[in-house]
Structure formats: structure tokens, C-alpha cells
């Protein structure tokens with residue numbers, strides 16, 4: 001791991017949400033975002049010519065809710081949906097999740113500790129409140145996957161997620177980087193989870209900076225301890241980018 005270099009106004013910043021901008025909570029809706037985060041992100045985006053985006057497994061609508069009133073460029077559902085900086089939406093075709101939902105709903109109904117998140121193009125089966133049920137959850141998701149060959153299984157933090165094979169955080173970052181205001185900038189990606197590794201690989205292959213937030217194996221060359229450390233870095237980055245250099249005073 002090496003020390004983070006100072007940011008410059010030529011960066012594009014990409015931020016994961018859960019475990020990165022916000023601490024992990026007992027339930028997906030129990031997450032809280034520090035009160036000054038929307039304003040901080042808005043100011044930082046301003047210093048970067050708006051080249052700042054959220055790249056998350058959640059639907060973009062949920063990110064808008066947590067960061068309200070701020071609406072940033074965003075990739076949601078692991079890249080299955082994307083709102084570009086010009087406000088245009090890009091969505092992969094919705095998979096036929098109806099084929100597998102009844103069996104997964106039945107599993108969750110039989111075990112109140114489990115939680116099923118039904119997204120437009122993905123399904124997340126959470127077992128944070130019932131960790132002993134990880135194995136049956138894996139069996140159920142593996143069986144479901146056999147009916148949906150265009151979907152892939154990912155293991156997140158106490159969650160098993162099924163998302164379109166064509167969707168990924170690396171591809172989402174590449175898509176942003178083909179468009180203004182991201183194009184031509186040095187990409188920085190901050191994430192905490194195995195689902196962020198594809199984005200880490202992508203930005204490092206492009207000469208950018210990958211930052212793992214928290215513990216765990218990673219291909220990222222840089223690390224911050226936790227979401228609080230990221231928030232401190234964001235505040236420092238804003239100060240660095242908005243303080244005139246001595247030469248320009």
C-alpha cells in the first residue's frame with residue numbers, strides 16, 4: 001500500500017456508497033449519511049468541473065434519497081442503470097427475475113431474519129440478521145442462477161447478489177470516462193467491497209488511483225481505514241483544490 005498522492009483539479013472522483021460514504025448498518029434502510037456530506041460532495045464536484053459520480057449496487061433513486069437534495073451522476077445496480085452527467089439515463093434490458101422470485105420470497109418468508117431486496121435488474125438476498133443461514137441462501141441463489149444464465153452471482157457484505165453479467169462497476173466507470181466532464185481526467189475510485197474490485201482494476205489500468213476503504217484483500221494500491229477517514233480525505237481534498245496556490249495569489 002502506498003500513500004495517497006494529493007488530488008488535482010484534473011481528477012475524476014468515483015465513490016461507492018455502502019461501507020464507503022456511509023457506515024454499514026444492520027439494515028439497508030437504516031443507513032445514515034453524515035449531515036454535511038451532500039454539501040461537501042456538491043462543493044467537491046464544483047471544484048472538479050462536476051466530474052464526481054456515485055457507483056453503487058443500490059438503485060440510483062436510493063442514492064438520491066440519501067444525498068437529497070443533491071443529485072449526482074451515478075451508476076446504480078452495479079452499473080445496470082446509469083445517469084450520465086447530462087442527465088440522460090442508460091439502462092440494460094431488465095432480466096426476467098419473475099422466474100426466480102417466488103422461490104426466493106418463499107425462503108425469506110420462512111426465515112424472518114433474511115431480507116430480499118428486489119431491484120429492477122438485480123436481487124440481493126441479505127443474511128446479516130441470520131448469518132447461520134448463509135449456506136441455504138447460497139444454495140437458493142445458485143439454483144435461481146441456473147434459470148437465468150445471463151446473470152452472475154456476487155458475494156458482498158453478508159449479502160448474495162445476482163446482477164446481469166453485462167453490468168459491472170468497471171464498465172460503468174469506463175462509460176463515464178467516455179463522456180464530459182469525466183473524459184480525459186485521471187480516475188480515482190473509492191470502494192470497500194469485493195464488488196468494487198472491477199472498478200479498482202479499471203482505474204489502475206487507466207493510470208488512475210484505486211482506494212480500498214476498510215480492511216480486506218484488494219488489488220487497490222491505496223487504503224483508507226473507514227468511511228470517517230474517507231470523509232476527512234474529502235474535506236482535505238476540497239480545501240486543497242479550492243485554496244489558491246501561492247503563485248496565483
Ligand SMILES: O=P(O)(O)OC[C@H]1O[C@H](O[C@H]2O[C@H](CO)[C@@H](O)[C@H](O)[C@H]2O)[C@H](O)[C@@H](O)[C@@H]1O
Pocket residue numbers: 016017018019023024025026027028029031055056057058059117124126128156157158159161193195
Ligand atoms: O455498491 P455499494 O454502494 O457498496 O452497495 C452494495 C450493497 O450495499 C447494501 O448492502 C450492504 O449495506 C447494508 C447497509 O449498510 C447492509 O445492511 C448490508 O448487509 C450490506 O450488504 C445494499 O443493501 C445493497 O443493495 C447494495 O448492493
